[in-house]
Amino acid sequence: METNWAAEHLQTIRTLMERSAVYRRALAPIMLFAGLTGLAAMGLGLCLDINSGRGFCGLWLGSAVVAATGAFLLARRQAIKDHEPFWSPPTRRVAQALLPPLLAGLCLGLLLMVFGHGIELAVSLLWILFYGCALHAAGFFMPRGIKCFGWFFILSACGLFYAFMLHWFDFEVNPHELMGFFFGVLHLTYGAYLYLTEKGKNAV
Amino acid sequence: MNPEPFLQLDRVIHEKGRLAIMSMLAASPELSFTELRDALTMTDGNLTTHIRALQQEGYVAVAKSYRKNRPLTTCSLTPAGRKAFAEYINLLEQIVRQNKAK
Numbered sequence: 001m002e003t004n005w006a007a008e009h010l011q012t013i014r015t016l017m018e019r020s021a022v023y024r025r026a027l028a029p030i031m032l033f034a035g036l037t038g039l040a041a042m043g044l045g046l047c048l049d050i051n052s053g054r055g056f057c058g059l060w061l062g063s064a065v066v067a068a069t070g071a072f073l074l075a076r077r078q079a080i081k082d083h084e085p086f087w088s089p090p091t092r093r094v095a096q097a098l099l100p101p102l103l104a105g106l107c108l109g110l111l112l113m114v115f116g117h118g119i120e121l122a123v124s125l126l127w128i129l130f131y132g133c134a135l136h137a138a139g140f141f142m143p144r145g146i147k148c149f150g151w152f153f154i155l156s157a158c159g160l161f162y163a164f165m166l167h168w169f170d171f172e173v174n175p176h177e178l179m180g181f182f183f184g185v186l187h188l189t190y191g192a193y194l195y196l197t198e199k200g201k202n203a204v
Numbered sequence: 205m206n207p208e209p210f211l212q213l214d215r216v217i218h219e220k221g222r223l224a225i226m227s228m229l230a231a232s233p234e235l236s237f238t239e240l241r242d243a244l245t246m247t248d249g250n251l252t253t254h255i256r257a258l259q260q261e262g263y264v265a266v267a268k269s270y271r272k273n274r275p276l277t278t279c280s281l282t283p284a285g286r287k288a289f290a291e292y293i294n295l296l297e298q299i300v301r302q303n304k305a306k
Contacts, residue, residue, distance in 0.1 A: 006299035009223070013293065016224055017231035019243060 023090040026078040031191030042180025097137035105130035120175040129157035234280040
């Protein structure tokens with residue numbers, strides 16, 4: 001009999017269990033919170049008439065920080081409620097998948113804050129694209145819908161980019177409204193959908 | 205080597221395919237038939253046979269429902285299945301410890 005077959009069996013079991021554990025924690029509240037934050041940022045941008053590149057980036061990066069902090073606290077609260085470790089393997093994998101595209105978006109935003117002017121629309125589309133890539137990457141460790149949600153962001157950003165470049169629209173698009181639609185309305189809609197369809201499967 | 209832990213291993217779980225199914229279900233509240241099939245790259249027939257064997261042993265519960273007018277089969281571990289799986293892991297760990305001590 002092989003002496004290490006039991007250790008190999010255990011390793012296989014561990015790998016399969018890690019692969020099977022999908023991140024599901026507090027997805028609906030996180031989506032709803034992100035949506036509300038997006039709508040509030042859009043409202044602020046439109047009401048205060050924030051049109052400079054610096055102001056635009058400051059507002060939306062600030063709202064991203066608020067949304068990320070809220071998501072962290074909501075996930076942590078759910079983990080405590082379920083008596084589970086917060087930094088579980090699925091949480092770690094999702095964070096690792098989200099990080100590179102979001103970091104790229106952050107760098108782009110900071111760059112525009114310092115040097116950019118008048119390219120808010122292009123930056124909005126790139127943020128939507130990066131965010132879509134982040135969702136798609138995280139979707140490998142989350143319910144399948146997240147990957148589709150990411151694809152929607154990616155395809156919309158690419159389509160709109162061409163549409164704007166080729167002047168398909170004969171009206172002005174406000175970057176705040178564009179951001180508000182993608183980061184506000186869509187997140188609220190998806191959050192509501194998750195609330196209605198998920199059967200309280202909030203455990204990791 | 206003391207052969208006792210090896211002899212105590214649950215034969216139903218010890219089979220490769222069934223062990224994979226039990227491992228995946230142990231880490232998730234429930235998984236659909238499709239998710240299991242895709243993750244384990246098993247054929248429909250193979251997976252059905254293994255699930256049936258686990259169901260007969262009382263280790264796996266199978267629920268059939270409809271989502272968007274399409275049938276949905278979901279599998280989950282029963283309390284007996286969870287207990288048997290935990291015992292199986294304990295025995296494996298015991299065997300590993302024995303081998304290390306040799």
